[in-house]
Amino acid sequence: MKFETLTIHRGIQQTDSNRPIVQPITLSTNFEHGSGPMIYTRANNPNRAALEDLLAAMEKGADAAAFSSGNAAGTAMFQALEPGSHIIAPDDMYHGLAQSMKVLFAGIHEVSFVDMADLEAVKRAVRPNTRLFWVETPSNPLLKISDIRAISDLAKAQGALLACDNTFATPVFQNPIDLGSDIVMHSSTKYFGGHSDILGGALVTREKNAFWDKIRAVQHIGGAVPSPTDCYYLVRSIRTLAYRMRGHAQHAMILADFLGQHPKVEKVFYPGLKHHPGHEIAAGQMSGFGGMLSFTVKGGASEAEAVVSKLRLFANATSLGGVESLIERRAAVEGPDTKTPQNLLRVSVGLEHTDDLLEDLDHALA
Numbered sequence: 202m203k204f205e206t207l208t209i210h211r212g213i214q215q216t217d218s219n220r221p222i223v224q225p226i227t228l229s230t231n232f233e234h235g236s237g238p239m240i241y242t243r244a245n246n247p248n249r250a251a252l253e254d255l256l257a258a259m260e261k262g263a264d265a266a267a268f269s270s271g272n273a274a275g276t277a278m279f280q281a282l283e284p285g286s287h288i289i290a291p292d293d294m295y296h297g298l299a300q301s302m303k304v305l306f307a308g309i310h311e312v313s314f315v316d317m318a319d320l321e322a323v324k325r326a327v328r329p330n331t332r333l334f335w336v337e338t339p340s341n342p343l344l345k346i347s348d349i350r351a352i353s354d355l356a357k358a359q360g361a362l363l364a365c366d367n368t369f370a371t372p373v374f375q376n377p378i379d380l381g382s383d384i385v386m387h388s389s390t391k392y393f394g395g396h397s398d399i400l401g402g403a404l405v406t407r408e409k410n411a412f413w414d415k416i417r418a419v420q421h422i423g424g425a426v427p428s429p430t431d432c433y434y435l436v437r438s439i440r441t442l443a444y445r446m447r448g449h450a451q452h453a454m455i456l457a458d459f460l461g462q463h464p465k466v467e468k469v470f471y472p473g474l475k476h477h478p479g480h481e482i483a484a485g486q487m488s489g490f491g492g493m494l495s496f497t498v499k500g501g502a503s504e505a506e507a508v509v510s511k512l513r514l515f516a517n518a519t520s521l522g523g524v525e526s527l528i529e530r531r532a533a534v535e536g537p538d539t540k541t542p543q544n545l546l547r548v549s550v551g552l553e554h555t556d557d558l559l560e561d562l563d564h565a566l567a
């Protein structure tokens with residue numbers, strides 16, 4: 202089945218002989234012994250099983266595990282690693298997961314943050330105990346592109362795992378498993394949910410193996426699992442993911458072109474632009490460039506803040522992937538230790554009409 206078809210037809214477990222078209226929400230936390238495979242909702246639940254089946258199919262994996270947030274999913278990876286492991290992670294990556302590595306695993310694992318777009322730098326960072334290469338492409342918030350195939354070769358040579366945070370691209374545009382990734386991670390809070398009303402995360406594995414058993418143990422025993430209702434709403438939202446993503450990407454390209462020509466804009470970061478340093482690699486591993494972009498405003502933090510305050514349609518809010526357009530000055534969110542430029546604005550391009558979005562930007566930049 203093609204992606205659009207499987208996202209509509211997978212992710213349903215019939216529990217009712219009337220065969221409803223959508224799966225009912227099974228709120229029960231427990232199940233009668235001896236009646237079926239399910240015992241307790243922390244370990245499994247029909248709505249979570251349906252969601253995990255759908256997620257595995259979308260990312261072409263052997264299995265998927267759903268978590269209560271993207272951070273819980275990413276953190277499960279670090280929990281499942283043998284203590285004393287070395288992780289190579291991007292210098293530009295989702296702030297919350299960098300914090301997980303630095304704060305929660307200080308003294309347990311070692312981490313090197315490197316420019317993953319620079320393969321020589323990645324090679325130089327390898328240590329005898331390197332067990333995990335972590336890739337986020339396009340990255341947050343600079344939209345840097347890393348070459349998943351090339352990093353997968355380095356990981357294989359080292360006998361280490363490669364995990365890819367595919368939140369920005371989504372499987373509509375990029376399948377990390379096809380490109381050599383062992384694990385794919387998602388914040389389902391973003392495009393999967395798509396309407397800024399569900400928190401969730403996921404891991405998808407290329408194969409079921411001992412490491413995956415450990416991930417399942419972290420999920421079941423650690424217990425950072427999504428509620429049956431959240432699983433239901435995620436399946437519902439994913440049904441329209443392909444169509445939403447095409448809209449987001451088309452709109453992002455139009456906005457990137459507009460911003461690139463605006464005299465008040467210093468630089469635009471969008472992998473769909475020909476001059477973007479990762480454009481060639483992105484074109485070789487993605488079928489679309491996604492709905493996220495960043496740009497720097499001429500001047501500093503206050504000039505960038507002034508643009509945000511004049512916008513009417515773009516909400517000044519964190520997060521991304523919803524139908525509504527959002528903008529935020531990332532450095533303000535990431536705090537004093539950030540390397541993100543102070544005049545950088547990150548935009549989650551929504552599905553409003555682009556004429557209205559361009560008019561709003563034009564007015565705010567004037």
Ligand SMILES: *Cc1c(COP(=O)(O)O)cnc(C)c1O
Pocket residue numbers: 270271272273295297298337341366368369387388389390391400401402
């Ligand atoms: C939001 C996000 C996360 C963390 O997900 P939560 O659902 O907020 O815990 C991880 N990676 C990326 C790229 C994200 O955008």
